[in-house]
Amino acid sequence: MDDLFQQKRQSYIEIGQIYFWTATINKWQKLLLEDKFKEVVINSLVYLTKGKKIDVFAFVIMPNHIHLIWRINELNGKEMPQGSFLKYTAHEFKKLLNAEALSKFYVNAVNKSYEFWQRDPVAIHLYSPEVMCQKLDYLHDNPDKRALEASDRTR
Numbered sequence: 001m002d003d004l005f006q007q008k009r010q011s012y013i014e015i016g017q018i019y020f021w022t023a024t025i026n027k028w029q030k031l032l033l034e035d036k037f038k039e040v041v042i043n044s045l046v047y048l049t050k051g052k053k054i055d056v057f058a059f060v061i062m063p064n065h066i067h068l069i070w071r072i073n074e075l076n077g078k079e080m081p082q083g084s085f086l087k088y089t090a091h092e093f094k095k096l097l098n099a100e101a102l103s104k105f106y107v108n109a110v111n112k113s114y115e116f117w118q119r120d121p122v123a124i125h126l127y128s129p130e131v132m133c134q135k136l137d138y139l140h141d142n143p144d145k146r147a148l149e150a151s152d153r154t155r
Contacts, residue, residue: 030063
């Protein structure tokens, strides 16, 4: 009975369901500006898709966060695919950064020295076609709003 009222984490994902998922770079740093970091994200999604661990319906990569509309189909070994995604991309980001850039992600933790992704990404269950369309519209509009804001500042 206690499990019934226990609050789930923001990042909770149930296998077989579709979610709007947001993962943010630690301290909102703009790590994803360069194509080489975007390629890491895309390569990880492609790998998990080819292995039938996930289905990706839509995504956008912003300078400091990503949004996905996806479904988790099965575990990737012993872990959920979103955990594999975050772990793999973090390892690859570390390889691509020089010492100075890497120092911006340093954390004094027992289990790691660097943290590229903020803890507990947000997962919103897309329980109806209407909610899915709303999130898809948001995903499509997100980059446009940023571009418009940037162009207004430069005028």
